[in-house]
Structures are given as C-alpha cells and as structure tokens.
Amino acid sequence: VTTLQETLASQLPAKQTQLATLKKEHGSKVIGQVTIDQLIGGARGVKCMLWETSNLDPEEGIRFRGLTIPECQQVLPTYSGKAGDGEPLLESLIWLLLTSEVPTKEQVDTLTAELHQRASKLPSHVIPLINSLPKDMHPMTQFSIGLNAAQTGSEFAKAYANGVPKNEYHKYALEDILNVFAIIPEIAAQIYRNVYFDGVVTKDQSLDYSGNFCRMLGYDDPSFDELMRLYLCIHTDHEGGNASAHTTHLVGSTLSDPYLSYAAGLNALAGPLHGLANQEVLRWIQALQAKFEAEGKEVNAETITEFAWETLNAKKVIPGYGHAVLRKTDPRYSCQREFGLKHMPDDPLFKIVETIYSVMPGILTEHGKVANPYPNVDSHSGVLLWHYGFTQYQYYTVLFGVSRAVGGLCQLYWDRALGLPLERPKSHTPEWLETFAKNN
C-alpha cells in the first residue's frame, strides 16, 4: 500500500514546477480588478488567494478536488468498505484533499490506524487544563484554548527553532497536521463530556475516526456514526476565502505552526456570521417555538413568516440563510436534507426546517437586501444532531471546528510545500481613496 507520505512526496516536484511555470510564464497577467466597493465591502469577489483543495461555484456549490458532494458519496471509501454504501469516511476526505487522489479502502485503513496511533501525541497537560476551565465558558473558547495548549507538541516549531532549511518545512508541517487531526477529537470530546456530562471520555479505536469520535462524545448508534461521517466530510473545506480557512492560511503564512494557525482559524469560526450560525439556527427555532406555544399557536408557514419578519424588522439576521459566495441552496444543506428524509422524515424539528425552507427564500427576496435568499450548511446541521438527542446546541460549532481543521490544514501543507510567502495585502486610508476617486 502506498502511504500518504509517499504519495505526497511523489507529487511535490511536479506541483512546485507547475507554480514556478505559472509565475514565470504568466506572472504578469491580470485576473481581475478591485473597486472601492470591494475594498470597503469585505473583499467580496476579489481574486487574491491560491487554494488547492477545493473550489466554490456560486451556483453549483463546493467541489472537493473537483468532486461534488454526491460524487464524493459515490466514489470515496465508506465504513462498510464499499463506495456508495453509506457516507464517506473522513479519512478518505483527508486523503483526497491532500493528494487530489481517490484513495483505496486499504489506504484509508492505514490512515485510520496512523491517526489512532498519533492520538497519543496529545500532550499530557492538555486534558487537565481543559478540566480546569469554567463549565460556562463557551465550548469554542475551550476548544481554542485546548489546541493552543497542545502546541507544545509542534514538530514544526521545534524544527524551525533548530534552523531547518525552508525546503524542508513541509515535512514538519505534515507531522503537525496529522497530529492535530489525531488529537482534536479527544480535546473536543473532553469539552463536551465536561460541560454537559460526567467528564468521562471512552475511546473505541477499532472504529474509524468518526465512529471513535462518536464513542468519545458518548454516542453509540450506527446511524449517528453515519451522520457524523457525513457531517465531518461536508464541513471540511469551502475554498480559501471563508474566514476560518483564510485565517489559518494567513496565520500560517507567518510560519506560525499548524497548531497556532488552526487555533486562530477556530476563533474565526466562532463568530455568529460564520460557524456559530449553526447554534444560532437552533436558538432561533427554539425562540420561535416558545413564542407560539405561549400564544397557543401552531408552528406553521404562517407563524414562521411572522417570526421571520419580526427578526428582520429588529435588524437581525436569519441564521442559516444567505452566503458570501453561494447564490443557490447550499449542496451541503441538500445532502443533509437527503439524510433527514432517509433517516427521520417524521421528526417534528426536521419538518419545521422543511417549512422554514418553503417560505424563507420568498421572505428574504421580498426583504430585498440579501444577495442569496437560500439556506447554507448551518441551517440544517443542528436539527439532524438534535434528532439523536444531541441537543446541546452551544457545542455545535465545535463539531464544525473538528471538520474544518481538515480543509484548512491540508491546504496549509501545500502552502509550506509550495513555499508560499507571507500574506500581506495593501490597505488604504479613506483620504487616499477620496483623492484617488477625485483624480480618476
């Protein structure tokens, strides 16, 4: 079996040549321009990042190394071993994103074993540190603290301090990246078990990455394992410009090690306009249910519409709707909906989400402000978790964070392997812009 490390080593020279040739032969070609609107407006649509692992089309949604989500579900190895029979294993997504190759089940199994073995690299002070944190500290804050604390294990930081030459950075980056993948389920599970239960984390390394993570969280249900596989796969990557991936890439460009880089990415993910939206969706639905229960009314298309307008008129956002790039229903929403239709079509909360979906695009279109009135990934994820009794919605973004490590850090491997430089865009003062505008 060809290992992940051997596969990457064999790809490296050609990838380096590809980039060098692009720079040499086409380096001066113009691929876009930047307007004052874009400069003020969060750089929407500005083409200024290289991203290997995935690409986002506004209409079609995400492709992981060229594959759509349904294509990944067809070709990537699953727990049963047969592609197409169940959800892809997260390990197969890691392999695909790192190497751009669809792995065999054997290759995936070697990666599962390697990650289980690397789980022992969690430094011994991390769990006691997490255990000492206040239970009412947000789980994302705890997650970020846990990963930062684990940075003492960074091989990259040690190698840098020992003066390793820059053409070898990627080897140490890869060590750290695989170690981060291996240790974060335990950090995440410890937080969950501490905040909501008895603090006991039980592993089962006879399972895959996601299955073992479910046991550590305290869930033992094959159907929930499948949901977790789907969940972890679809949240991995969303091209480079999203705030968590971009932050990881930016911080990594300073040669901060992968632990510190992704901990920074987690802090970006913790914002309500980004990953925290998945908890906000549940909060919104609960507030809606509480209001109409108190008024003795049913939750239906009419009352949802009333509540949506109240939210909009109070100048708040409808969580789980809209997107900076997408202009259609997020395929990550659609595949979760498919999962719901298959596993829980009669679940009351699933039905509410269906009803919200039937009215919200019309409401947001009538509101007239949003560029995209359709649901994103966060609109659906919590409801599926809730069905299995995973009702602690303040924790939901941590699951997103376990998954997003994969996209952010697989790209960070290539950032170092391709020798990408410090990221440092140019800013301008309002006065400079006014002067420029007057003269142009």
Ligand code: NMX
């Ligand atoms: N509800 C109400 N208003 C909205 C919504 C929404 N769901 N989405 C956008 N708008 C508003 C937005 O606040 C802005 O208002 P203003 O001009 O007053 O500043 C206006 O519509 C235009 O914004 P867009 O260009 O449509 O969206 P933008 O690219 O700026 O932001 C999001 C994208 C995702 C931040 C935005 O749609 C949003 O706040 N959605 C709700 C939060 C959410 O679901 N975030 C999760 C995104 C996915 N993820 O996991 O990260």
Ligand code: MLT
């Ligand atoms: C993501 O998955 O990062 C979100 O959909 C946000 C984005 O892509 O901008």
